[in-house]
Amino acid sequence: MGYLFDPQNWEWLTTGNNLRFLLEGFLVNLQIAAIAIVFSLIFGLLLALARLARLRPLSIATGVWIDIWRNLPLIFIILYLALALPAPWKDFYESNVPGFFPEALQSGRVFAGILALVLYNSAVIAEIMRAGILSLDRGQREAAASLGLTYPQQLRYVILPQGLRRMVPATVSQLITLNKDTTLVSIIAIQEVMRHGRILTSGFEVFTGGGVEAPLLQVFIFIGALFVVTNYTLSRLSRRLEIRERKRTGGTAGPVIGLEDQTALAVETR
C-alpha cells in the first residue's frame, strides 16, 4: 500500500508529456471503438432481420454465421485476421483510409482489428436485437398486418421501435464490453493505450520526452481508471435515458431479457 500511494511513484504523471502520451493512446482506443460500434450496430440489425426472415435457408445460414462468430474468443478472431487477411484487403484499407485519421489508424493491421471487432460484436448484438423483437407480443405484428401495412412498414413503424427500445440496456452493456475489448488490438501491435503504457514503462527515454521512468503498476492502474471513468459515465447516461424513456412511453416494459435490463427493472420496482 505504501508503494502504491508513494507520491514518488506518481511523479511520472506530471513530468514530461507522459500524461499526454497516454491520453493520445486512449483516444485511439475510443476512435476504434466508435468505428466498430457504428458498423456493429448496422450489421447487427441486418443479421437480426436476416435471422428472423421467413425464408428458411436464409434464416438458418444466418443462424450458423451468428453462432460461430459469437462463440469464438474475440482475441482469437483478431489474431487470425491479422495473420490471414489477404494482403490486397489491407492495401485497400491503407489506400482508402481518410487522411484525418491519426497515424495509429493508418496501418492495414487496424483493418484486421476493426473487422474482428465488428464480426464478433455484430453477431452478439444480432442475438440481443432478435431477442428484443421476439419478446414483442404477436398481436402487434398481426394488428399492423391487418391495418394493411406491408412487411417493411410493419418493421419500420411497429416492430423495430418497440423491440429495439426494449433492448437498449443490453446493447449498451455490450458496447461497453466492446470499448474494453479495444485494448486487445494491442496484441497485433496497434499503437493504442496499452502499447503507450508499455513504452512509458520500458525505460527508453526517447519516447517519454525526458520524463522520469514510470512504474508499471501505477501506469496500468491509471489506464484502468481511464476505462472505468469512461464506461461508468456511459452506463449512467444510458440508464438515465432509459428511465426517462420508460416514463414517457408509460413504463409497460413487458418481458425483458438481458441482465442489465433485469437489474434496471429490479432497482426501479424496489
Place this chain on the structure above:
Amino acid sequence: MAELWEVLSEHFPEFSTGFWVTVRLVAISFVIAMIVGTAVAALRIAPLKPLNWIGGLYVELFRNTPLLVLLFISFAGLRRAGLAVDAWVAGPASLGLYTAAYVAEALRSGVFAVGKGQIDAALSLGLDYPRTMRYVILPQAFRTVIPHLGSLIIAMIKNSAIVGVSLLALPDLLHQARLVNSRTFATHEAFFWAAAGYLVLTLLATVAVRRLEARYAIHR
C-alpha cells in the same frame, strides 16, 4: 483437406495440452468468480449502506476495467513492485475477479426476483439475516440465475484466451495454436483446430447449462 488432418495428428500433443490448460484455467477461475461474486452480491444487498457501497464499488471497478489491464496489473505490475506472482495465480485471479463482478450482478437480480414476501416470511419466522440469506434467498436466487451463469461461463471460456496471449503466456489453446503456426506456417489449419476446441467447449457448456436449467430452474 489432407493437410488439415496432418497438422492435427502431427501436433496433437500441443493442441491437447492447450485444450486442458484452457479447461483448467476456466475451472479455477469459475470457482473464484462464484465465491467472490456471491460475497459481493451479499454486500450489495446487505441492510447496511456502507456495505452496499463497497459492493457497488467492486462491481463498477472490475466490470469497467479491461481484462488485459487487470492481467498487466496483477502479473507485471506487482512483479515490478517487488511482489512476484506466479502466472497460474495471476491468470485465474484476474479472470475470476473480473467475472465475479458479473456474477454479483446476476445474483443480485436473482435475489430481487425472489420477492419481498419470502424475505418477510423468513424474518418473521425468527431467522436472522445470514440464515435468511443462506436458507431462503440464495438457493432460489441461484436457481433463477442459472441461464445467466451459463452465459457467464461461456464468456469466461472466451475470455480465457486473453490470458494465453498476454504477458502471462500460459500455454492455453490459443497460445498453442500460435506456437504450431509459428513452427509450420499452416495458419488456417492451426487456427481451425483451435476454433474447433473453443466451439466444442462453448457447446458443451451450453448443453450442460440447458440440462441444469431443465432440472432446477424456476420460471417466473
